[in-house]
């Protein structure tokens with residue numbers, strides 16, 4: 127997992143190292159354990175590396191005086207080997223002739239390393255990247271493209287690599303298998319950009335080539351040549367993409383997460399407005415798909431993390447709106463599971479980034495069998511949106527904070543709206559929901575207006591070392607989402623439980639050191655949840671309730687929530703309450719909120 131970048135100057139006067147650093151800043155969502163950049167200067171490999179974020183690398187590179195025209199760069203999320211300068215990319219081979227950056231995993235790296243060690247090749251890092259670098263160097267006999275092709279035959283796994291060699295200082299070579307990699311030629315300057323994600327290119331329009339499996343690209347400032355695995359030159363079908371200015375800023379907030387939490391009301395209003403047509407909600411993107419929707423016998427939802435939680439929360443509503451069984455799949459388990467033969471399945475693949483490796487792998491393993499596949503995604507040039515039949519944009523604009531807030535809310539809202547669209551096609555009654563969905567921005571405004579009180583409780587509860595989050599019905603997956611938020615940014619252990627399950631084991635953990643956060647957003651199950659909370663109170667557990675009424679017999683700590691007539695859509699304000707609560711706990715504890723340790727915004731390894 128990681129972000130890889132390359133740049134060749136053509137007609138502009140941009141400096142390669144600095145341009146790569148700009149690109150890396152935008153790729154840090156793929157990892158930020160360490161960063162590095164390399165070029166060829168006067169026949170030798172020149173490199174700068176730092177453990178930590180790209181800002182540190184920029185400080186290191188800042189005053190250099192090198193005249194260069196090509197550079198490659200990397201931001202790392204560690205998979206093989208700890209956080210050290212030796213394990214930072216670019217990796218340099220044992221002959222000191224190649225610098226290489228890599229995203230992905232070389233699965234047979236130990237076997238290849240043993241082979242190379244037996245040939246006297248020395249290693250300095252613990253990475254699988256150094257193995258492919260040394261393998262290419264070992265196989266190199268004057269034709270780099272040939273050495274890369276031969277190396278590709280020997281390596282197993284999924285990867286994207288970009289490399290430079292001291293014998294061809296103005297050429298970059300690139301190749302990929304199962305990991306994204308794009309080459310963009312700027313339509314005005316003809317400068318060439320290579321990246322794991324085109325959104326990291328500088329603002330301009332580009333003729334872009336998306337690398338396919340086992341292809342090798344030979345790139346100079348005047349030519350882009352694509353070779354198939356048999357060495358034959360391939361036609362490079364370029365598509366135009368336009369990259370607009372990266373407008374992410376904190377707008378006066380201390381953290382992106384806080385700003386993104388506050389964008390959710392206007393985002394929901396924008397989504398509802400876009401989808402409202404003739405007093406109902408519908409999706410233009412699906413206007414030619416009524417026959418598929420009518421034939422649909424199953425819905426498979428595939429996703430990871432918060433995106434998976436959005437699916438879990440919306441499941442019941444989707445079933446009610448389609449009278450069709452809906453299965454929510456964790457992408458990382460999906461392709462290893464035994465699937466019963468199912469006909470006429472519509473797949474909904476949910477991913478903020480559209481680059482999550484588990485999600486892509488799960489989708490690809492069944493892709494051909496789906497009647498219709500629909501991506502809910504926040505990145506319109508992502509791998510996922512290119513591979514599914516249809517793409518529904520989340521319209522959340524860039525989400526910077528690793529902890530998903532606004533993209534998650536958009537996923538959930540879009541799932542509810544999709545339910546309405548399906549029910550319209552299937553002629554299933556849905557009228558009562560239209561107004562309640564239209565009230566969602568109000569419900570979000572209401573919870574945002576309670577920020578001060580939620581903050582007060584968060585600061586009081588920040589001293590607890592362990593948390594339970596609980597609820598029943600759709601408040602259980604809401605609890606899962608809230609627990610995930612807390613874990614990600616505060617590093618506190620938090621477990622989500624259906625309230626009724628507490629007495630079947632977990633209640634053994636209850637004492638005065640354990641805080642339980644309860645979501646009482648479902649009227650029909652609230653009384654039962656309250657009984658479970660009484661059982662916690664009777665064992666000296668601390669309880670905070672997000673819900674309507676006061677419950678002095680259980681706790682004084684109650685945060686009143688907006689009532690929207692119906693329980694289904696309460697999930698959205700309750701999830702946002704969970705986001706605010708976690709944010710202020712992490713803030714009180716002084717944690718690094720936007721870029722928490724060990725995480726990355728987009729997880730591009732399986």
Ligand code: M6R
Pocket residue numbers: 430431432433434476477478479480481482485528529530531610611614727728729
């Ligand atoms: O980009 P995706 O939606 O596919 O990402 C899936 C998860 O990695 C993501 O939701 C993760 O759980 C978030 N950091 C949660 O805040």
